[in-house]
Amino acid sequence: MIFKSDIMNINFKDAVSYLSFKELDKYNFIKHGYMTRLGGVSEKEYKSLNFGFNNGDSKNNVEKNYDIFCNCMNIKKNNLVLTSQVHEDNICVVSKKNINLEGSNFTRFESTDGLITDNTEICLMTFHADCAVVYMIDINKKIIGLAHAGWRGTVKNIAGKLVQKFLENYNSQAQDIIVAIGPSIGPCCFEVDMEVLEKFRKLGIPKTYIHKSENHNKISIDLLEVNKNLVIKSGIKEENIFKSDICTMCNHDLLFSHRATHGKRGTTAAFLTLNNI
Numbered sequence: 693m694i695f696k697s698d699i700m701n702i703n704f705k706d707a708v709s710y711l712s713f714k715e716l717d718k719y720n721f722i723k724h725g726y727m728t729r730l731g732g733v734s735e736k737e738y739k740s741l742n743f744g745f746n747n748g749d750s751k752n753n754v755e756k757n758y759d760i761f762c763n764c765m766n767i768k769k770n771n772l773v774l775t776s777q778v779h780e781d782n783i784c785v786v787s788k789k790n791i792n793l794e795g796s797n798f799t800r801f802e803s804t805d806g807l808i809t810d811n812t813e814i815c816l817m818t819f820h821a822d823c824a825v826v827y828m829i830d831i832n833k834k835i836i837g838l839a840h841a842g843w844r845g846t847v848k849n850i851a852g853k854l855v856q857k858f859l860e861n862y863n864s865q866a867q868d869i870i871v872a873i874g875p876s877i878g879p880c881c882f883e884v885d886m887e888v889l890e891k892f893r894k895l896g897i898p899k900t901y902i903h904k905s906e907n908h909n910k911i912s913i914d915l916l917e918v919n920k921n922l923v924i925k926s927g928i929k930e931e932n933i934f935k936s937d938i939c940t941m942c943n944h945d946l947l948f949s950h951r952a953t954h955g956k957r958g959t960t961a962a963f964l965t966l967n968n969i
């Protein structure tokens with residue numbers, strides 16, 4: 693396995709490994725990551741660290757994968773708060789009263805693609821296989837947000853709406869918010885048809901995200917650039933936004949990719965917590 697990135701580190705923790713943003717690793721009050729496929733017990737197309745319960749893998753194996761994740765990362769399972777994603781823009785504010793810290797299992801928010809919290813015991817988790825992840829941290833007030841932004845969530849501006857949650861629910865100042873976006877399927881691989889392109893055009897942001905092939909027959913989109921533009925539009929300073937340079941489809945041996953496998957695949961997890969053990 694060859695891993696090369698100017699933006700992200702690869703970290704090995706016992707059996708598992710995960711990618712992290714070099715710029716976020718500087719903040720020692722958070723822990724964050726994007727899990728690789730390595731170190732789990734799932735087999736075949738789910739090999740091996742599959743976090744998805746709904747893609748045909750054995751439930752038993754997926755549960756074991758959560759246990760492996762929690763043991764390796766030193767995170768308690770009952771501190772995990774999961775999305776149940778529907779490619780929409782619903783964001784839930786998570787507080788201690790929402791979760792059962794005495795129980796033994798994780799908490800899941802139904803029909804939710806984004807989560808935000810200021811609780812230091814909670815570990816937020818979203819799920820991905822080409823769709824982008826958006827990490828947000830108010831470094832002054834110590835508040836964290838995490839969102840799943842596939843192309844549908846992106847055109848619904850879930851990233852901008854997550855910024856709004858910081859401002860409205862926690863009185864954050866936009867200049868205190870750091871944003872890291874990705875990994876996701878990259879502009880090298882994310883070809884779209886005109887119908888999808890039209891949805892992006894309606895966002896009213898600079899067209900820097902559109903890539904054309906030499907003969908202009910194919911158009912691809914830089915999903916991370918779109919999300920970057922949307923958070924800039926919401927008031928975040930450009931120098932506070934970091935974009936991953938890792939394409940999930942180009943790296944499908946290491947990361948789960950929906951397009952590379954025509955949908956026969958596992959699902960990975962991104963996580964963000966204020967509990968930096």
Ligand SMILES: [Zn+2]
Nearest residue numbers: 880881939942
């Ligand atoms: Zn690619």
